[in-house]
Amino acid sequence: MGDPRKNRSGGWRARAGRRLGATALAALGSGLIVWAVAGGPAWADTAPAGAEEPRLRPSDLGPAPRTASAPALRPDTNALMRRAQEAIAKAPTLRGEALPASPRSGAVGYAVRDVASGKLLEARDEHALFIPASLTKTPTALYALTVLGDGQRYRTSVYGLGPVVDGRLRGDLTLVGSGDPTLDTGDLVDLVKALKALGITEVSGQFLYDAAALPTEPQIEPGQPVHAAYNPSISGLNLNFNRVLMRWERLKDGEYDLNLFAHAQRWSAPAANVLGGLLAPDETGIFRHRRDGDGDESWEVSSKVLGRKGSRWLPIQGPGRYAAVAFQTVAAELGVTLPAPKTGGVAPGAKELAAVESEPLREIVRDMLKFSTNLTAEAVGLAASKSRGGGDLSLSSSAAQMSLWTAQTFQTRAGAMKFVNHSGLTSASRASPAAMTELLIQARQGDPRFAKLMPKHRVKGVTGGDVRAKTGTMYYARGLSGFLVCDNGVEVAFTFMHSDDAKRSELDETMDPESTYVPAAARNWLGRARRIERGLLGRWSDRYCG
16 A cells, blocks of 8 residues: 555554544535545554554354354352352442552552442542543543543545645645544545545645634643654644654764654554654753744754664654644645645535544454553543533633533542542642542443443452553553452452642652653552552452452
């Protein structure tokens, strides 16, 4: 697919793979309709820097051959569940038990409840407020799915004004985003191919882009390191999770060949408006980001951290322009000439020429919870708040709307959930284990499929059941919130939270945004927090899944 060449100075590489459910549609006034299928799973924050070829799944091979075997003897699960539920009903709520390990500092809280009856089984400081970190994504998922609907799809469109004469669109072409957090370079390729199928090879008017569907923010959390790819920008027109891929290789003369790409699994295009370079040897810091008055960006990196060869994701701060320039670059490669992009809206009388749609929101949310993609959380949360109305929209005002919605919908204690964004990438949000667990109970009882949205975890020491839960991790904050689904039919909802607000505040104040340094004490704190978490899960599985 496409040109498989790779240009050393910033060329192209075609990628295999398909993203199911996305389509590209092109329509012209004459009634001509062209369909193209988009593909390729979007990159998530936890994906490796290099692209992976699609793996063959067992389902791709057809049904497995039948083999003769004796039927397995299974226990009476209904009887096991009855006995377990009877024991749960009689047992008192456990409080004040010793933790599996002593925390290095800070407070620990948790709440454990039976899903079927709602009974509180175990608790420790369950009404105390903790830093939720990415546990915030669970209420964000419920907020978006409830307000927008789990079948909601994002649509990215190209509009044209004027007739097409001899391959030239005699008017403006406008790329319009709807806030899709999963749009990637492969989708832009599908849009351009749809335009070519209509006979368009040139635009005589302006090339405009409209990113106004959501407010534009240059980054989610200003206090984070400048190079953190998990802290990207947000707008109504996003691309590749608003990140650029930097690749480098040291040459024989000691110099570096360093290039930046608008990279996705199916296609990788040069990031024409993002430059890369090396910091001077006498300059301090590891990474440095700049953005000029035209919106073009540059990344400089110290050669001390590069090594011989490698790659790294870096965030960009102007997502609308990044997407528009990538579209122009893709178009040029595929034989469609566009002028330089400018911001602007769709003119009256313009017609939709092509469009791609995302997967359904439920699938987007499932991936968000699995890969903990911060951009996705902010985009779906903002979209939900915009749908509800309420005036000027920003990350903080949208998060305040979600906090109020959560309290009213799940009848939690006043102030038990106070969010300042939708992803949890902040040390300013607060939530209690009791409120988080109440949210889980009601969501699970209202939708039997909800637990399956949560990622499955293999936890050392957990036997007789599966853990489906969302993690939350920052230095000096750790949490796990979800379900323990036992083989005996019992299902418990739990939330574990551990944070040290004072040490986190101190870290925020002393962090160098251009450095990669993290104190060893902060890493050790997280290691101990995970040890406590594993110990509690093992204890709970012994009690309720045994």
